[in-house]
Amino acid sequence: MPQDFLQLAGKTILVCGVANRKSVAWxxxxxxxxxxxxxxxxxxxxxxxxxxxxxxGGDQDIFVCDVEHQEQIDRLAGDIAQRHGKIDGLVHSIAFADYEDGMRPFHETTRRAMLRAFDISCFSLIALCNALQNCLSEDASVVTVSISTTEMASENYGYMAPIKAALDSSLAFLAKSFSNFSRVRFNAVAPGLLKTSASAGIPGYVDSYLYAEQATLRGKAVQTSEVAAAAAFLLSPRSSGINAQHLVLDAGMRVNYFDESIVRSAVENRG
Structure with missing residues (x-):
């Protein structure tokens, strides 16, 4: 097998959203x-x-861009064009939800909270791709970070699931729009529950994480490094036939909700 199987060597990729060592972007x-x-x-x-x-700890290009502000997105695109000309990929690992006041029933979600979360977590992908379109190489790859399912009403994830659903849908429309002048691809990695600093701020997340770990076929939760490996594949030329897709990484959890031990535990503890 060639050493550079993914054919990523020498390519330039912009990664948006690093927070710390636990973040998916990192x-x-x-x-x-x-x-x-x-x-x-x-x-x-x-x-x-x-x-x-x-x-x-080295000489790295680190740009500052708060995606709530269009002028900063435009400045980012200008700076990248000036310093690097073209880039071969974009990683969008940006999400925000305001849980400071605790969780509310979904129907009590405020307009302000949901629209701000949508702006940062979903529209930012569209805005960044639009601003960077002339910087993206002809066959660049764009990868965002979604979730394994947006159809399960997890109460402690609240309004973020519909926003992630919009993010997923946006991939198809971005792929179609860009196909008019390029071969740029748009895909998402969609992990199950992860141990990240962002997830730690979600009320009740730890219990959900522990349940998800039990529900996986291997009895071990998805690791952030596994998500990163999948993202690298989607960014690489080796995934050239994949476009407008949502790659689920849940260690088989979605097929295992009726595992005998889980069902037995739930039945024995009901009431």
Missing amino acids: HVAQTLSDADCRVLYSVRSEARREQLAKLL
């Missing part, structure tokens, strides 16, 4: 670096830029 960036990619970074604030610079 793991994706490290996987790409191991594959000899040149990784560019975009974070939402100067403070995050300083934190990431310390983590990287």
